[in-house]
Amino acid sequence: xxxxxxxxxxxxxxxxxxxxxxxxxxxxxxxxxxxxxxxxxxxxxxxxxxxxxxxxxxxxxxxxxxxxxxxxxxxxxxxxxxxxxxxxxxxxxxxxxxxxxxxxxxxxxxxxxxxxxxxxxxxxxxxxxxxxxxxxxxxxxx
Numbered sequence: 001x002x003x004x005x006x007x008x009x010x011x012x013x014x015x016x017x018x019x020x021x022x023x024x025x026x027x028x029x030x031x032x033x034x035x036x037x038x039x040x041x042x043x044x045x046x047x048x049x050x051x052x053x054x055x056x057x058x059x060x061x062x063x064x065x066x067x068x069x070x071x072x073x074x075x076x077x078x079x080x081x082x083x084x085x086x087x088x089x090x091x092x093x094x095x096x097x098x099x100x101x102x103x104x105x106x107x108x109x110x111x112x113x114x115x116x117x118x119x120x121x122x123x124x125x126x127x128x129x130x131x132x133x134x135x136x137x138x139x140x141x142x
Contacts, residue, residue: 083123
């Protein structure tokens with residue numbers, strides 16, 4: 001009769017005896033983006049179709065609360081505007097609130113790290129309900 005001896009296993013708590021394998025961890029397996037939605041669970045392809053006359057996701061007349069942070073003095077001014085208002089309208093309202101309405105051409109605003117142009121509407125900037133603009137100065141010269 002033959003007897004087999006049990007091979008002792010090394011515990012991970014015994015110093016380097018139970019260390020994980022060296023090298024890079026295994027690459028994560030990519031998961032499809034919309035697997036949580038039942039429409040996309042069994043599909044391999046999806047397309048979007050533009051429909052004329054469809055209502056926009058947000059109404060251009062819908063109100064939006066905008067905050068402007070003055071980079072010079074740290075003052076925060078909050079205003080309620082419509083999504084159809086332009087950045088130029090925002091600048092005028094901000095300067096009226098500050099008491100210096102004649103400096104519209106010298107005021108520069110940035111939103112999400114990008115300069116906001118005067119002709120852009122707030123809807124074009126795709127802002128959320130609590131948008132934040134920051135004033136900045138252009139440095140000319142070297």
